[in-house]
Amino acid sequence: MPSLDSVVQIAARIFGMPVAAVNLIGDDHVFFAASTGFEGQRVDMRRDVSFCAHAIARNEVMVVPDASRDARFYDNPLVTGFAGVRFYAGVPLYSPGGLALGALCVIDSVPDFDFSDDDRARLADLAQMACDRLELRRLEHSTERARRPFEDDARTSPTAVVWFDESLRVMAWNKAAASIFGHVPADGPGRLVVDFLAERHRAAVGGLIAQAAAAGTADGLVVPDGLAGVRKDGLEFPLGVALFCWRDKGKLTFHAHLQDLSSHPGQSAELRRLSTTDLLTGLANRASLYRRMEEALAGSAGACLLLVDIDGFKDVNDTLGHGVGDGVLREAAQRLVECVPSLATVARTGGDEFAVLIPGCTSHRESMAAARSIVDSLAEPISVNVHEIRITASCGLAAAPGDAQEALELFSNADLALFKAKSYGRGQVFAYAATLRMEATARRLYSIELHRAVSEGEFVLFYQPQIRLSDGSLRGAEALIRWQHPQRGLLSPAAFLPALENGPLASVVGFWVLDEACAQAAHWRRCGATDFRIGVNLFGAQFRVNDMAAEVAATLQRHGLPPHALELEVTENIVLDDDDLVLGVLEKIKGMGVGIAFDDFGTGYASLSLLKKYPVTRLKIDRSFVQSTPESERDTAVVRAILDMARSFDLETVAEGVETEMQRDYLKDCGCQEGQGYLFSRPVSSYEFSESFRLRTENRMGKLA
Structure with missing residues (x-):
């Protein structure tokens, strides 16, 4: 039973024993439900030989300090033979109805006369965990039959x-x-x-x-x-x-x-x-955690709550399978228990999310120390079966009574801190601050107002030109969304995009942007800019509704825009969230002749591997590398490497954030085809873009001074 593996592994680790097992008792033989340390050994499993057959006859932990001196076992084949058992401690396992099922035991080949009362209590606790797992299996079997x-x-x-x-x-x-x-x-x-x-x-x-x-x-x-x-x-x-x-x-x-x-x-x-128990890890579950939080906050000592989320855990399940993923979660749970004070409550609150409640801890400083210890512990390699796995974890924390007065508020504030920690990247820790609640309130208000913005047509598109560096000619533009808010004025994407892209309106707004940008591009091409190309950013939600490829084809046909005049921009997050789905859609779209640009290239975790797999036609070099070029040797080296890769993959390139002539000249000399940034123009309205465009279209595609 895989669900019992963690029980025997914990038992072996806690007591420093080479062997631990859960044995189920049959009429004539004993059967391993889970074991560790018996690999490759021949073990006599007859019931009349088994120590566990003796253990189930006792309603307590049975300890044999030295089997060779025990009258019951000195001539037992497990003692005198290949197994060489000297020490044994076992506790019986019972069904809820009181039926003896077997025993949980730890075994050593050397005597141990120091197995204390505390050790007996810990072994009994683990036995109860094993009983819970056995009962769960029975209930699961009953449910499957049902x-x-x-x-x-x-x-x-x-x-x-x-x-x-x-x-x-x-x-x-x-x-x-x-x-x-x-x-x-x-x-x-x-x-x-x-x-x-x-x-x-x-x-x-x-x-x-x-x-x-x-x-x-x-x-x-x-x-x-x-x-x-x-x-x-x-x-x-x-x-x-x-x-x-x-x-x-x-x-x-x-x-x-x-x-x-x-x-x-x-x-x-x-x-x-x-x-009240999480069935995979044996930790407290969410309901039990809430009760412990309420108890802790009802007193005067206060408490801190740490929420821990494993970064990118989906990748472990997808690449190595759920069995390995479960093993990682069980090991993570054990490390959490070992990292925190004995009075702390460790709970599993979701798929790859854990919580630690530490009573009496009310300062951020002390909480941060505990959080960093947890993050460091989880960063150590984890071995599951034949795999060595490295994970990182993010942590958000809040303390009571300073940050909250009641349990739900404490959990919510710690969750806000976790959200902030994850926004900084992997393996980060962040403590709650009042500004996080204000930011969340603003996001919620924006979420409410976004519905009005869609229905009232408050979104507008701005356009930033993309320039051919070799001769300064206009090649196209990127369409950038803005919100013309009736009270707050013109809002940049940073103010509302997080609320939009994670909400229910993302696909609606995304397809509006696609339609509006294609309509504008078709208009400019009819005005003489016959080679004009429009770049449109996509939301991940657009891949999960309707038929994305069909929507793109219909939009092009509706506006009479040739496929090569459209370039769709995707980020690494979109690609990784729904890998197979996104890959299939992008391959269809590229097959139409539409360009696919990889936005913010060089800032993610898997950009290089994605280049081999995805139908990309252009790389957009992120502004964070361009802004320090050519002064910074490191950023310059990154830019050169990206350009070399692009040439190797036969991809075109656009450098974002070009602000100086020195940057432009360096990029041109390195072979970057196009640039985009304030040196050429800020994002402007379609009217302003049209005015500038008409001034520079005497020879179809004019040059920007």
Whole structure:
């Protein structure tokens, strides 16, 4: 069972033992559910030989300091033979119903007389984690079986199960579920599932189901304690509920395991433990974290919250597979636990996101030290199977009571700090400041106002010329969006683009820009600029709606613009977000004859590899390299390298941010074909561009002085 691998690995590491295992007990033999340290060894797995068969007979941790001196084991083949066992510590594993399943053990080939009470407690905690994983596997198996037609085997299952839909209508329940409430199976279908609860609990459970339906998952939801079911005769009884859901063919189906707790009160705690633990890493889940935050902030000592996000984790899953990705997450979780104080709560809050709550830590200075320790620890190589993987992590932090007074506010502020940290690149740490909340408020206001801007036509395009460096002639222009805000005046993209490109209007505005720019380019070409080319920036959202290639073809046809007169600009982020999707679309577009420019080239992480794969026709050298050319030897070397690569790949080049004649002359001498920047013109309105253009079109494409 892969989900138990992390348990045995943690056990071996914590106790410094060469061998750890989860053993399941059969009638005649013992079976490994997970193990580490037995690789390549022949192990006698007979039940009458196994130490674990003795461990499950005890309701406590069984420790054998030196098996060669123990009357029970001194002549055991595992002690006298190839395995050479001398030390053993094992703790039994039980199902929620009290059935002995097996044992978690750690083993060494040398005696150990120092296994303390604290060590016993830690091993018992790990055993409970293993029990949770085993129960989860049973529940998962039950859920998978439940996806088959209900009649297959659910009617005779001893587990009480009820299926219902988003409207709370019972679709089916088995005989065990019906009998809990004193009904027969035919009484259930069509009724509201909450009708079988005490009236005082119906609203809360209905709200919980609505919350799960809105999220599309029951993960992280905590079923309230103390639920009461109502039997057919009206009598109430304590009811345990474990809630699951899945989506099949677009329809959400809920699946609840029910237990009558009047005779098994301990099972409520077991269900609660399953609902508060992240099943992959064994850490606290988001719901448990919130409760710990509320507890910490209710006191006077305060706390700090660190949110940690693994940078580019999607690449690990995509290239090495989800199995390796899960291994990375488990190792990251263990390193987080080892990095922080023992009183801290470490939780997994999402796919590759973690949180650390440190009670009593209220200063940014102390929090930053903890955050940097975490980031440094995660930067160390991680070995999973045969792979050595290096990751980086970003961290945002906030402290209470200085940054927040309650749990949701603390989490939100730490999340804002994480967002800021990631904006600076990988492996960064940032602490919350009040200005981050103001920036977020501004983004939210802009998001609201963007809908009005689209409907009222407040967006306009400006155009910045692109000049042939060899003779100063106008080759084309880049279309740049501006917002003519009714109160704030003309806004540059920096003010609103983050809200726009991450919001629902990105594709709408993106296709408007494409249409408007092509219309303007067609007009200028009809005025005599027959070789004019227009550059248009794309949003990532445009690749995920409609048929991007068809939209481009229709726009060209609508305005009578030849394909070679259009150049679409993409950034590395767009390419990496939806690699296969974007590649296919760009290949279709290039096949039409439309140019593809790689914008901000040289500033990303994978630009070189992308050149080999993507149908690029032009590189745009980022202004950050151009501005210090030729004074900076390093920037000059980068520019020369980009130009050499472009020639090798038979690509054209445009240098952005050209501001001085010295820069222009150097770029021209190095073989850069075109330039764009304030030396030639700032971005200007279509009217201003037209005026300048008409003055310089006496010979079709005139020169700019």
